[in-house]
Amino acid sequence: MSMDQTTYRPEALTGNRTLLTIAIILSIVMMAPVAWLVGLSIKDNKELMLGTESVFELPYTLANYVNILYSSQVFGWFFNSLVVAIGQTAGVLILASLAGYAFARLEFPFRRTIFVIVLFGLAVPEQAVIIARHQMFNWFGLHNSYLGLMLPGLSSAFGVFLMTQFFKAIPKEIDEAALLDNASTLRIFWKVLLPLTLPAQATLGIFTFLHAWNDYWWPLISATRKEMFTLTIGIASSQTNFAQSEGLGFLSAQAVFASLPVLIVYVIFQRHIVTAVSGGAVK
C-alpha cells in the first residue's frame, strides 16, 4: 500500500488489490454451479445419461427449453405463481399503505399500544403458527385455492413497519398546506401523500413479489393438488425423483426458466431490492 497518498480514503485501506483478487476468485467459484446448471440445460438428455462430462463438449441444444413449452404442467405452475405473487403484492401494498399512513400521521385511541403489538408480530416465525393456520384454513376450505395461498403473506408486519417509516419521512408541512385547503383526511392520504410514496411502494412491492414467488413453506403445506402447485413447489416435486423421470437436462432447463423472472426483476430493480432486504433485516 502506497503511503504517499495525501488523502487517506477509507477505501484505500479496505478495498485493496489483494482482497479484490480473492473476491474475484470467489465470484468465479460462486458462479461455477450456476454455469454447470445452464450447461446441463442445453445438453441432450440421452447424452447426459452416458455421462455428464459431455457438458464440456458440443453439440448443444435448446430442446429442453422447447419442451417446457409443451409441458402444460410447468406453465400452469408458472401461472399459479404469478397469480399468487401479484395478488399478495397488491394486498400488502394496500393494507400497509393505509396502516402506515395512520400510524405515522393520525391520532386514534390505543395507537401506540397497537403499533407495539404489530411490531411484536415481526418476531413471530411462520413455523410457530403453521399448525394452527393449517387447521384454520382447513375449516374454511381454503387449501388448494389462490386465496388460501395469498392470505398468510398479508399478515406480515414488515410492510406496515416500512410504510410507517416512509410516511414519517414526508415533511409535515405538506399535510398542513393541504389542510389549509380544507382537504379531508382521506383526500390528503389519497391525493397528496400517496403519490409521494411511489418509490417506497416500488421497494415494498418488489420485495413482496420476490418473497411470494420464492415462498416454499406455506405452499408446500397448503397446495397438495398438483394443479395448484406454485412453480417453487412444482419444481421441488419433480426434483425428488429426477434420476428416473425427466432427465437432468430438462430439469435444469425448468430451473433456469423458473429463475428468469426473479433474475430479470433483480437486474432491473437491484437498488430497491437491496434497500428492502437490508431494511427488512435490520428492522
Next chain:
Amino acid sequence: MAESYRRSQWSNGLFILPYLSVFIVLLVFPLFWGAWLSLHKVDLFGPGRFVGLGNYARVLADPVFLQALRNSIVFVLVSVPSLVVLGLFLALALNKTTRTTSFLRGLFFSSSVLSVTIVTLIWRFVFIPGDGLLAVISEQFGVQPVNFLSTSGWSLFSVGVATVWWCIGLPMMLFLAALQQIPNDLYEAAALDNASPWRVLKRVTLPSIARTIMLVTIIQIVMQFQLFGQAQLMTNGGPNGTSRPLVMYIYEVGFVRWDVGKAAAASEFLFLIILVAAMAQYVVSSRKSEASE
C-alpha cells in the same frame, strides 16, 4: 376537517382496521390457537382432549427431537460464523465504488433472490455422485469424492455450503452499509500515525462496526434456526436423521404423521428460541439509538 389531524378520533383508526383484522385473524389468533393445540391431544379428525404439558413431555422424550435440536444448533454454530466472516471479508474487499466492485456486489447478492428449490437443485447437481460437478472435476484428478449428500457428517455440511452460498448477500450488504458510515477522520488520524492496514482494521474498522457485526450475527441465528427447505430437498434429513433440522421435525410430526398436538408443542420450542434472539436484536438495536441521542 382539520380536526381529525389534531385530535384523537376513533374514525382515524379505520385506516388501520383492514390490516389489523388480517393481523389478528392470521397471526395473533393462530399464535394462541397453536399454544392451545400444544396442550391437547389432537389428530386429523377434530379437537382432542386436554393433556396438559403431555405433548411437551413427549417432545422432550423423543430422541428424534433431541437429534433435530442438536442438528439445528450445530448448523447455526457452523453456518453463522461462516456467513459473518465471509460477508465481512467481501464487504472489506468491495468497499470501493468502481465498476468491477458494483458488478461483484450485484453478483454476490444475486443468489439471494433465488428460491430454495432452485438453490438446492443447483447444489444437488454439484454434489450428486458420479454425475455432479464435483465428481466430474475430481475425476480429472483421479480422485473419487465422498458421497456428500448421503454420508453422515457430510450431509449437514453440504446443506451448510448451499445455505452460505444462498444467504451471503445480506451480511455483505449490511457490512458495506456499516463501513460507509465510518467517519473519514478516524482513518486520517490512523494515517498520520502511519498505522499498518492490519492495525487500522483492528483498531478503527472493526470497533466502528462492532454493533453491525452483532446485529448480523443475531439476524443470521434467527434465519438459520429456521433451516428447512435446503435440508428437506437436498438430503431429506438423512442419513439416519443426521441432517434433519428442528423445522423439518415439526413438519414431519405435524404434516406427515399428523400428530398435531405434538407438532404444536415442538413449534413452541422453536418460537421460544427465536423470541430470545429477537429480543437480543431489539436490545442491540436500541442501544444504538441511545448512543446517537
